[in-house]
Amino acid sequence: MKWEYGRRKKRTGNRFLVLLILLLGALAVAGYALMRSGVLPWPPKVAATAHGDAGSGTVAGSSTDAGGGTVAEADTGDPGEYVDSQFLMDTYVSIKAFGQGARDAVLAAFDEMRRIEAMTSRFVPTSDVSRVNQAAGLDPVQVSDETFMLLEKARECSELSGGAFDVTVGPVVDAWGFSTGSPRVPDPAVLAKAQSLVDFRAMELDPVQKTARLAAPGMSIDLGGIAKGYAADRAAAILRGRGVKHALIDAGGNIVAVGTRPDGSPWHIGIRDPRGSSPTDTIGPVVKVEDEAVVTSGDYERFFIEDGHRYHHIFDPKTGRPADRAESATIIAPNSLDADMLSTAVFVLGPVEGPKILAGLDGVSAMVVGPDGQLTFSPGFRAN
Ligand code: ADP
Numbered sequence: 422m423k424w425e426y427g428r429r430k431k432r433t434g435n436r437f438l439v440l441l442i443l444l445l446g447a448l449a450v451a452g453y454a455l456m457r458s459g460v461l462p463w464p465p466k467v468a469a470t471a472h473g474d475a476g477s478g479t480v481a482g483s484s485t486d487a488g489g490g491t492v493a494e495a496d497t498g499d500p501g502e503y504v505d506s507q508f509l510m511d512t513y514v515s516i517k518a519f520g521q522g523a524r525d526a527v528l529a530a531f532d533e534m535r536r537i538e539a540m541t542s543r544f545v546p547t548s549d550v551s552r553v554n555q556a557a558g559l560d561p562v563q564v565s566d567e568t569f570m571l572l573e574k575a576r577e578c579s580e581l582s583g584g585a586f587d588v589t590v591g592p593v594v595d596a597w598g599f600s601t602g603s604p605r606v607p608d609p610a611v612l613a614k615a616q617s618l619v620d621f622r623a624m625e626l627d628p629v630q631k632t633a634r635l636a637a638p639g640m641s642i643d644l645g646g647i648a649k650g651y652a653a654d655r656a657a658a659i660l661r662g663r664g665v666k667h668a669l670i671d672a673g674g675n676i677v678a679v680g681t682r683p684d685g686s687p688w689h690i691g692i693r694d695p696r697g698s699s700p701t702d703t704i705g706p707v708v709k710v711e712d713e714a715v716v717t718s719g720d721y722e723r724f725f726i727e728d729g730h731r732y733h734h735i736f737d738p739k740t741g742r743p744a745d746r747a748e749s750a751t752i753i754a755p756n757s758l759d760a761d762m763l764s765t766a767v768f769v770l771g772p773v774e775g776p777k778i779l780a781g782l783d784g785v786s787a788m789v790v791g792p793d794g795q796l797t798f799s800p801g802f803r804a805n
């Protein structure tokens with residue numbers, strides 16, 4: 422009985438092995454076919470989790486260029502095209518570039534983005550931002566010209582948005598646990614204390630000395646709503662500087678189009694449906710751009726659900742709680758630094774107040790998905 426069992430087991434094992442190999446082979450072929458067709462995104466985006474980052478507020482539909490499968494494919498076989506995807510600034514960044522020298526240009530662009538991350542991340546202890554945060558309530562800290570420019574831009578956006586955008590939001594982000602990877606609803610007393618420390622007016626900037634100082638201990642600067650945008654602009658500048666005429670950068674929902682597609686037509690960008698069942702579901706019109714940025718802030722990028730309520734990573738400084746006036750806000754702008762901070766600001770303000778702050782800004786427009794899923798467009802939102 423024992424022997425029989427053993428023999429049968431052995432035979433079944435062999436058959437099983439052959440079947441397994443056949444099945445794996447079929448799966449690999451099918452998976453590759455789906456990837457090439459753009460149905461399966463690659464690399465997979467860590468969507469809708471508290472720690473990961475779905476990255477893209479923009480997606481690739483069959484007719485679009487950004488996000489998902491089309492951008493991130495490893496090798497398309499076109500000798501003039503180079504595509505790469507790397508994890509940096511806490512998100513997947515994909516760059517697709519065309520023409521001679523595309524590969525070296527893309528790699529240099531990634532290096533540039535890592536340089537900016539090292540300077541601006543508050544999770545890198547030696548960064549400008551960390552040094553300013555460590556000295557909160559103490560002495561002014563000298564920072565690089567670039568960091569100083571970003572802090573000035575952030576303050577401008579705070580003023581423009583009446584404080585809906587606030588670069589000193591760090592304590593509130595920490596209170597909700599989004600910086601530690603274990604988000605939770607904070608104790609009301611902890612949240613109240615954190616919220617009392619958020620005030621962009623208490624960030625002192627000295628344009629002569631290029632120093633920054635936070636007035637009170639415990640305050641902290643968080644460039645999460647703006648640094649990726651700047652990094653994507655810098656990546657575009659590196660590509661252009663190396664002669665690349667056609668490229669698309671997707672830094673976790675921050676899209677920058679360099680020139681047109683190689684055939685001279687504009688890049689097609691799809692906007693992710695905040696409540697779509699798949700990250701490749703789009704909403705609204707396909708946006709057609711060249712030499713412009715399209716940036717989306719959404720409540721689906723990082724969130725957790727507790728007691729049936731969605732808590733996400735973009736906060737209303739006035740309440741200290743996740744902003745609840747929009748599901749997403751998309752900005753089209755000449756550069757992605759502006760688009761990034763404005764998308765965060767308009768997201769917090771929502772479809773009624775948000776688009777108003779764009780009125781005096783040249784070439785800037787917005788599409789807001791309201792809490793009810795309704796679309797609101799600012800004047801000049803060009804889709805076609
Ligand atoms: P994402 O980084 O997911 O693309 P955003 O550009 O809108 O989305 O930036 C969100 C990040 O900005 C948060 O993770 C946090 O670091 C920071 N942030 C959150 N709320 C605000 C706010 N009201 N003003 C400025 N920055 C914010």
Ligand code: MG
Nearest residue numbers: 646761762765
């Ligand atoms: Mg932003």
